[in-house]
Amino acid sequence: MNSLNENIRPYQSCSKSVFLVLGIIFISWISLFSIFLIVQGAWPVSIFLGLEYLIIFYLIRLYFKEKNIKDEININQKEISIRKYKGDKILYSSKFSTYWSKVFFTKLKNKSKLSIKESNKETEVATFLHSELKEKLYFRIKEKISSYN
Numbered sequence: 001m002n003s004l005n006e007n008i009r010p011y012q013s014c015s016k017s018v019f020l021v022l023g024i025i026f027i028s029w030i031s032l033f034s035i036f037l038i039v040q041g042a043w044p045v046s047i048f049l050g051l052e053y054l055i056i057f058y059l060i061r062l063y064f065k066e067k068n069i070k071d072e073i074n075i076n077q078k079e080i081s082i083r084k085y086k087g088d089k090i091l092y093s094s095k096f097s098t099y100w101s102k103v104f105f106t107k108l109k110n111k112s113k114l115s116i117k118e119s120n121k122e123t124e125v126a127t128f129l130h131s132e133l134k135e136k137l138y139f140r141i142k143e144k145i146s147s148y149n
Helices: 016-040 043-066 131-148
Strands: 004-008 069-075 079-086 089-097 102-108 111-118 121-124
Touching: 004 131, 016 043, 069 131, 089 111, 089 121, 102 131, 111 131
Parallel strands: none
Antiparallel strands: 004 069, 069 079, 079 089, 102 111, 111 121
């Protein structure tokens, strides 16, 4: 039988080019509005608009820095291997026996948890996914594990 190899990445609705276009539109609007305010004599407001732009720029950079994560799940006849990456660095790695492992999925309102457990070891998988995608992943993993047992 074939093994299951899953590379799980967070869902991303906007690319960097979309944020670049929005940033250009936003800085243009801030510049025009600041000129209007300076002409009216309310020049301190344009300082706060500039600070607001810098804060938003910092948060967008933080968003793209944090989205560079992934979980890798490999299931074969003998073991389940889970690796969690941030960038190119492995943050966490664990291995479970395929025969003794169980997969659990819980969902309460908007919170969900997908975990793999073997005796006293437990690892939560795909913490960054929303409930529906976790549930689909749960069924794929469960099906693959049951095919080996």
